[in-house]
Amino acid sequence: xxxxxxxxxxxxxxxxxxxxxxxxxxxxxxxxxxxxxxxxxxxxxxxxxxxxxxxxxxxxxxxxxxxxxxxxxxxxxxxxxxxxxxxxxxxxxxxxxxxxxxxxxxxxxxxxxxxxxxxxxxxxxxxxxxxxxxxxxxxxxxxxxxxxxxxxxxxxxxxxxxxxxxxxxxxxxxxxxxxxxxxxxxxxxxxxxxxxxxxxxxxxxxxxxxxxxxxxxxxxxxxxxxxxxxxxxxxxxxxxxxxxxxxxxxxxxxxxxxxxxxxxxxxxxxxxxxxxxxxxxxxxxxxxxxxxxxxxxxxxxxxxxxxxxxxxxx
Amino acid sequence: xxxxxxxxxxxxxxxxxxxxxxxxxxxxxxxxxxxxxxxxxxxxxxxxxxxxxxxxxxxxxxxxxxxxxxxxxxxxxxxxxxxxxxxxxxxxxxxxxxxxxxxxxxxxxxxxxxxxxxxxxxxxxxxxxxxxxxxxxxxxxxxxxxxxxxxxxxxxxxxxxxxxxxxxxxxxxxxxxxxxxxxxxxxxxxxxxxxxxxxxxxxxxxxxxxxxxxxxxxxxxxxxxxxxxxxxxxxxxxxxxxxxxxxxxxxxxxxxxxxxxxxxxxxxxxxxxxxxxxxxxxxxxxxxxxxxxxxxxxxxxxxxxxxxxxxxxxxxxxxxxxxxxxxxxxxxxxxxxxxxxxxxxxxxxxxxxxxxxxxxxxxxxxxxxxxxxxxxxxxxxxxxxxxxxxxxxxxxxxxxxxxxxxxxxxxxxxxxxxxxxxxxxxxxxxxxxxxxxxxxxxxxxxxxxxxxxxxxxxxxxxxxxxxxxxxxxxxxxxxxxxxxxxxxxxxxxxxxxxxxxxxxxxxxxxxxxxxxxxxxxxxxxxxxxxxxxxxxxxxxxxxxxxxxxxxxxxxx
Numbered sequence: 001x002x003x004x005x006x007x008x009x010x011x012x013x014x015x016x017x018x019x020x021x022x023x024x025x026x027x028x029x030x031x032x033x034x035x036x037x038x039x040x041x042x043x044x045x046x047x048x049x050x051x052x053x054x055x056x057x058x059x060x061x062x063x064x065x066x067x068x069x070x071x072x073x074x075x076x077x078x079x080x081x082x083x084x085x086x087x088x089x090x091x092x093x094x095x096x097x098x099x100x101x102x103x104x105x106x107x108x109x110x111x112x113x114x115x116x117x118x119x120x121x122x123x124x125x126x127x128x129x130x131x132x133x134x135x136x137x138x139x140x141x142x143x144x145x146x147x148x149x150x151x152x153x154x155x156x157x158x159x160x161x162x163x164x165x166x167x168x169x170x171x172x173x174x175x176x177x178x179x180x181x182x183x184x185x186x187x188x189x190x191x192x193x194x195x196x197x198x199x200x201x202x203x204x205x206x207x208x209x210x211x212x213x214x215x216x217x218x219x220x221x222x223x224x225x226x227x228x229x230x231x232x233x234x235x236x237x238x239x240x241x242x243x244x245x246x247x248x249x250x251x252x253x254x255x256x257x258x259x260x261x262x263x264x265x266x267x268x269x270x271x272x273x274x275x276x277x278x279x280x281x282x283x284x285x286x287x288x289x290x291x292x293x294x295x296x297x298x299x300x301x302x303x304x305x306x307x308x309x310x311x312x313x314x
Numbered sequence: 315x316x317x318x319x320x321x322x323x324x325x326x327x328x329x330x331x332x333x334x335x336x337x338x339x340x341x342x343x344x345x346x347x348x349x350x351x352x353x354x355x356x357x358x359x360x361x362x363x364x365x366x367x368x369x370x371x372x373x374x375x376x377x378x379x380x381x382x383x384x385x386x387x388x389x390x391x392x393x394x395x396x397x398x399x400x401x402x403x404x405x406x407x408x409x410x411x412x413x414x415x416x417x418x419x420x421x422x423x424x425x426x427x428x429x430x431x432x433x434x435x436x437x438x439x440x441x442x443x444x445x446x447x448x449x450x451x452x453x454x455x456x457x458x459x460x461x462x463x464x465x466x467x468x469x470x471x472x473x474x475x476x477x478x479x480x481x482x483x484x485x486x487x488x489x490x491x492x493x494x495x496x497x498x499x500x501x502x503x504x505x506x507x508x509x510x511x512x513x514x515x516x517x518x519x520x521x522x523x524x525x526x527x528x529x530x531x532x533x534x535x536x537x538x539x540x541x542x543x544x545x546x547x548x549x550x551x552x553x554x555x556x557x558x559x560x561x562x563x564x565x566x567x568x569x570x571x572x573x574x575x576x577x578x579x580x581x582x583x584x585x586x587x588x589x590x591x592x593x594x595x596x597x598x599x600x601x602x603x604x605x606x607x608x609x610x611x612x613x614x615x616x617x618x619x620x621x622x623x624x625x626x627x628x629x630x631x632x633x634x635x636x637x638x639x640x641x642x643x644x645x646x647x648x649x650x651x652x653x654x655x656x657x658x659x660x661x662x663x664x665x666x667x668x669x670x671x672x673x674x675x676x677x678x679x680x681x682x683x684x685x686x687x688x689x690x691x692x693x694x695x696x697x698x699x700x701x702x703x704x705x706x707x708x709x710x711x712x713x714x715x716x717x718x719x720x721x722x723x724x725x726x727x728x729x730x731x732x733x734x735x736x737x738x739x740x741x742x743x744x745x746x747x748x749x750x751x752x753x754x755x756x757x758x759x760x761x762x763x764x765x766x767x768x769x770x771x772x773x774x775x776x777x778x779x780x781x782x783x784x785x786x787x788x789x790x791x792x793x794x795x796x797x798x799x800x801x802x803x804x805x806x807x808x809x810x811x812x813x814x815x816x817x818x819x820x821x822x823x824x825x826x827x828x829x830x831x832x833x834x835x836x837x838x839x840x841x842x843x844x845x846x847x848x849x850x851x852x853x854x855x856x857x858x859x860x861x862x863x864x865x866x867x868x869x870x
Contacts, residue, residue, distance in 0.1 A: 004782050007770045017702050021769070024696060028689040031653075035660055035685055039678070042663035043670075046599070046861070054665045054857040065608050068657045069650060076646035079696050084639045087697030091635045106475070140471040141565055143630065143705060147771020150702040154631045156566060157470065158559020161632045174780060178705040178773045180464050182471055183392050186776035287560070 010169040010194065011149035016086045018150070023082075027075060090151065093164035097132035098125070101213070101296040104135065104142035104155040107184035109175065112296055116216070117207040121190030123175065125167060126200035132164040134261060136292040143179035146192055154179050160261050167194040217301025220294055224286070238283065239276045240310035245303045250277040264299050335738070335835040350435035351838060356421030357736070358442050363409050363417065364805075366449065369456075370404035373397045375798065378791040386778035394777040395462040396478070402465025407487050408449055410721055411579065414586035415532070416445070416497055418728045419525050421736060423501060425829035425836060426519050428510025428845040433503040441496040448490030455482035464775060466576075469557030469568040473549040481550060484543040491536045494582075498532025501525055510828065512847035516610075519827055519851045520603060523610040524589025527617035531578045531585075535621070539575035542568065569631055573624035581620040583717055584684075585613055587724030588655055591677050594727050595659045597825040598674035599666025600863065602852040605658040612651035619648040629700045638697060645695035652688050656681060667861030671823075672746030676727030679754040683719025687712060690765065708768025711761045719757050726753070726804065733808065734822045738835040739815030745807045753800035759793025824863075826852055 009018060045052050100123070101112045111119045125131050135144055137157040144163055145152040148171075153163035177188035195203060211219070221227050229238035239249075244259050252275040257263055266273055268290065271283035290298075336353045339345070346354060377397050380388040389397070420438065424431050432438050455461055461483045463472040472480050505526050509518070546568065548554045555561025557568045596603045603609060625633060625641030659681055668674070690712045694700050703709065727750075733741050763786035772783045779787070821830040828845050829836075855863040 003785055004770055005766065013698075017698050020696060020699050021693070024693050024699065027692070028686075031689055032685065035656060036682070039660045039663065039681070042660070042666070043668055043678075046663060046666050046668050048667045048669045048861040050861065051859050052665070052861075054667065054859060054861060056856055057665065061605050064661070065605050065654070065658075069654055072653045073647075073650055076649060076692070077643075079692060080643050080646045083696030083698045083700075084642060087629070087638065087642075087701065088635060090698060090701060140475050141468060145705070145771070145773065147702070152630050152701050152704065156632050158563075158565065159632065174771060176771065176773045176776075180395075180466075180468070180471070180775040182475060183395065183462065185395070186386065186391060186773075186778050189780075 008148040008169070008171070008173065010167055010171060010173060011146075011151070012166045012168060013086075013090050014148065014150045014168075016089070016150075020079075020082060020086060024079065027079070031072075090164075093132045093162055094130055097130040097164055100125075100131060100133050101293075101300075102133050102135040102144060102155070103138060103292045103296070104144070104177070104181075104188075105138035105292075106140065106182055107177070107188040109142075109144070109177075109188065109190055110293060112213055112293060113204070114213050114300060115204050115207065116210040116212040117204060121175070121188075122193065123190070124193045124195060124200060124203050126197045127167055127170055127194050128197075130164060130166045132162060134296070135161050135163065136295070138292050140181050141179045142177045142181050142188065145176045145178035146173055147176070148173040148192075152178055160265060167192075170194050170196060213297055213300035214304035215301075217297035217299070217304070220297055221301055224290070226298070229283075235310065237279070239279060241302050242305045242308035242310045245306035251275060252277050252279075261299055264302055265295060268295065268298065334837060335833065336838045337738075337835050339838045348439070350431070350439050352420050352424050352432050352435065352438060353736075353836065355438050355442055356417050356419075359412055359416040359420060359445070362442075362446060362449065363412055366404045366408035370401050370409060371798075371801070373401040373404075375794065377401065378794045380777070381779075381787045382784075382791050384779050384781040384784050384787075389777075391777040392462060393460075395464075395775070396460035398775055399461045399464050399483075400456055403452060403461070403483060403487065405717075406465055406579070406583075407490050408445075408452065410583045410717055411494060412445060412497075413583075413721065413725045414590060414728060415501070415525065415528055415582070416441070416493075418590065418725070418732060419501060419528075419586065420497075422732060422829055423504060423522065423525060424508070425735075425832065425840050426522055426827060427505065427508060427513055428828045428841060428847065429504060429508040430839045430841070432500045433508055434500050437496055438500055441493045441500070444493035444496065445490055448486045448488070448493065451482055451486030451489060453486075455479040455486060458482065466572060467543070467546060467568075468572075469546055469549070469565050470559075470563075473546045473556075473568075474558045474560075481547055484547055488540050488543050491540050494532045494536045498529035498536070501529040502533065505529075510845045510847055513828075516607065517847055517850050518610075520592035520606070520609055520613075521586075521589035524585045524592070524613045527613040528582055528585045528589075530617050531582050531620065535575045535578040535582075538571060539579075542571040542575065545571070566628070566631055566633060569628050570624070573627045574621075577624040577627065578617075578620045580713070580716070581616055583721050585616060587680065587684075587721045588613065588652075590724040590728040590731075591659060591680050592655075593825075593827070594673045594677035594731055595662050596852045596854075597731070597823055598671060598677070599663050599668045600854045600857060600861070601662055601666040602850070602854060603658065604661035604664070605654075606851070608654050609658050612654045615651040616648060619644060619651070623648055626695060626700070627704075629697055630704055642695055642697050646692070649688060649692060649695070652684075656685055656688075665857075667857050667863075670747070672741070672743060672750050673727045673731035675747055675750035675754075676723045676730065679750060680720055680723040680727065682754070683715050683723060683757065687715030687719055690715065702771075703768050705773055706768035707764040707772050707774055710774050711764035711768060714761045714764075719761070723753070726750070729808075730804075731823070732829070733811070734818030735829060735834045735836065737812055737815070738818055738833075739811045740818050740822060741804075741811045741815055742807050745803065749800050749803040749807075752796060752803070756793050756796030756798075756800050760790050760797055761793070763787075763789040763793075826854060 103110045109121050111123050135155045137155045142155045149165045151165050153161050173192045175190040175192050230241045247259050248256050249259050250256050269287045272281045275281050458479050461478045463476050545556045549556045555563040557563040557565050623645045626645045629638050767786040818834045820833050832841050858864055
């Protein structure tokens with residue numbers, strides 16, 4: 001039987017979290033000492049029958065009370081600030097990360113790489129590269145947890161969430177679902193493989209010949225009939241989608257929103273919630289007709305045409 | 315009829331020292347089931363919560379047995395999930411929340427403030443019946459096949475996906491919630507309006523302050539739980555979209571509502587314990603509590619701040635990171651009043667005359683375990699660390715240090731302290747001390763390994779787990795078996811003491827406080843004469859250098 005004491009440290013955030021953890025342990029030991037050493041001493045010295053000065057105290061307690069209020073308060077605020085700073089960095093993904101899509105469902109993780117590779121309960125990533133996961137759930141809340149990276153994010157149905165990390169060590173690490181999700185919650189586990197870049201490329205190439213995520217999206221775009229209105233001559237009725245991704249979109253309500261993953265998701269599932277300025281609310285909802293994985297493919301396609309010019313409608 | 319009977323009794327008060335007391339006032343089942351005596355109602359709660367504790371503890375024992383091996387080989391994963399749901403639901407709503415308030419609070423509050431009963435005795439009985447009614451629904455849900463959502467009932471798992479008896483269980487908790495609300499209401503009014511002449515707010519024992527703070531939370535927070543569960547049932551039964559995004563709802567809304575109740579509920583489960591500890595520390599070191607007003611106001615501060623920290627359960631839920639920062643700083647702030655209490659308790663020992671009777675051992679155990687529970691709370695309030703340890707065994711260990719290490723220690727301490735008052739008999743002291751010590755070590759062996767397990771990354775609510783975690787699970791199960799002995803021992807000797815314990819007399823601990831000024835067991839209406847209070851709480855006589863009291867206590 002092994003006696004592990006400390007988890008593997010395999011990402012940049014792991015180092016940050018661990019230094020905070022050790023400071024917290026230090027502060028805890030300090031408080032335990034200033035509480036328990038006097039307590040044990042008093043229990044011994046003032047035990048009934050043992051001779052000791054027990055004259056009533058005639059001192060003002062205010063100064064003592066203020067001291068032991070202010071010192072913990074200052075330490076607590078310091079901890080808050082450090083923890084919040086590290087959290088902020090862990091929550092906001094850096095630009096130029098490797099995008100990977102994750103779908104959680106009872107009880108498995110389905111992963112799609114932009115290159116088209118798909119995996120279940122396994123994730124292969126290159127060493128040293130910043131990876132950004134965009135995640136969605138088909139049913140209940142799950143949570144994508146990699147202890148060795150010290151990262152965790154609940155995957156909440158009905159929205160996209162993101163998680164990022166930068167692996168610093170080659171190896172195989174646990175992936176756990178950390179949010180209780182029903183009968184086989186404890187089987188919703190997997191492995192993260194951190195590989196040297198060359199090995200990662202070789203792994204990616206094993207899937208060569210398949211459609212990339214954007215190509216699958218393009219096929220769906222035609223099959224679902226999106227292309228009838230959103231591309232080419234149809235765009236009298238609906239906004240063209242070339243060059244859309246990442247741009248600002250004026251809405252009927254005079255709001256202006258950015259066309260990001262969330263906007264495209266909402267436009268497909270809840271088309272009447274945000275109507276682009278100058279168009280009628282004609283689009284039917286695709287809620288229930290399209291899976292989370294297909295949504296990711298469509299978004300990949302719309303992203304892939306972000307630099308194209310729309311064809312002018314005749 | 316009832317009024318007439320009360321008037322007659324008032325005219326012919328029982329004499330101190332006569333055999334007539336609240337226990338001998340009636341022996342029929344009816345005299346218990348229709349009683350409006352706060353002391354008997356307290357005992358009805360004691361029996362009922364002990365019953366629920368046994369079921370919930372059995373569920374825990376089965377889980378601990380399952381976790382000895384990494385494979386899920388003792389029960390199926392469905393059964394395991396039902397076990398931790400039963401354990402959580404029963405322990406939280408049917409044991410911890412009513413433990414000190416409904417048992418010790420009911421029994422002691424009116425006597426501590428010199429009242430004949432609570433403000434609304436019949437409402438008090440209704441509270442117990444609601445509790446039992448809710449309990450029956452919960453038991454039905456268990457017997458009919460169980461519930462597998464966890465005590466947190468997160469949607470949309472509970473509201474759409476689970477195929478178990480969620481509605482029955484939620485109904486049970488819903489009904490029991492009204493019992494909490496009525497008890498809280500009763501206590502607030504009792505404490506406000508029924509204090510004996512001279513018993514001003516700053517002469518109140520600190521137990522009363524903590525129960526007052528607890529009652530405010532019971533009344534203000536519990537309705538939100540009722541709303542949350544009702545909305546969840548609406549979605550489950552009629553498909554009204556509130557939480558499930560497929561029906562147009564928002565699952566995060568459920569968490570906000572649930573924790574808006576359930577975080578304050580954590581303080582329902584610890585504030586009464588803190589009140590008991592203040593009584594015990596003062597009595598067994600024969601000293602006035604150090605910093606009375608700071609301890610009193612810290613209870614109120616905890617009650618108020620406790621309402622503003624619920625979002626710290628949701629740091630990885632995809633709520634706004636700025637909201638996360640606000641909830642984090644408020645969570646650090648709520649730690650301060652708890653720290654103030656601990657420092658004041660330790661300072662009370664200074665120049666005291668300390669005896670390590672059973673209640674004091676529990677009180678010292680409480681300080682130790684509660685401090686560890688509180689300090690590990692700082693880890694969880696620290697945003698970046700919480701991301702790693704939330705939903706792991708670290709959290710499980712943390713809240714068990716507060717709930718079991720803290721609240722159950724305080725409950726046991728209080729039960730032993732007031733046992734002579736409740737029964738008129740002394741429990742066997744040596745056995746009591748032994749059980750308290752076993753409990754402390756058993757508890758630490760059970761739950762300390764779980765901190766390490768959590769930081770290693772083992773998620774909670776896992777039926778099977780990777781083999782490298784096994785050693786800590788085995789240690790934890792070993793500790794749980796020791797803990798089981800520590801719980802069994804008091805059951806045996808306390809029952810034994812009912813017949814064979816030494817007669818206690820009115821005030822076996824030579825304690826201050828009005829509850830000790832009447833006979834043990836107390837007469838039905840507590841006091842034969844209205845007590846008049848002329849001094850602050852915990853006015854123990856000055857001590858000699860050997861720790862003897864220099865003037866004879868007035869009650870001796």
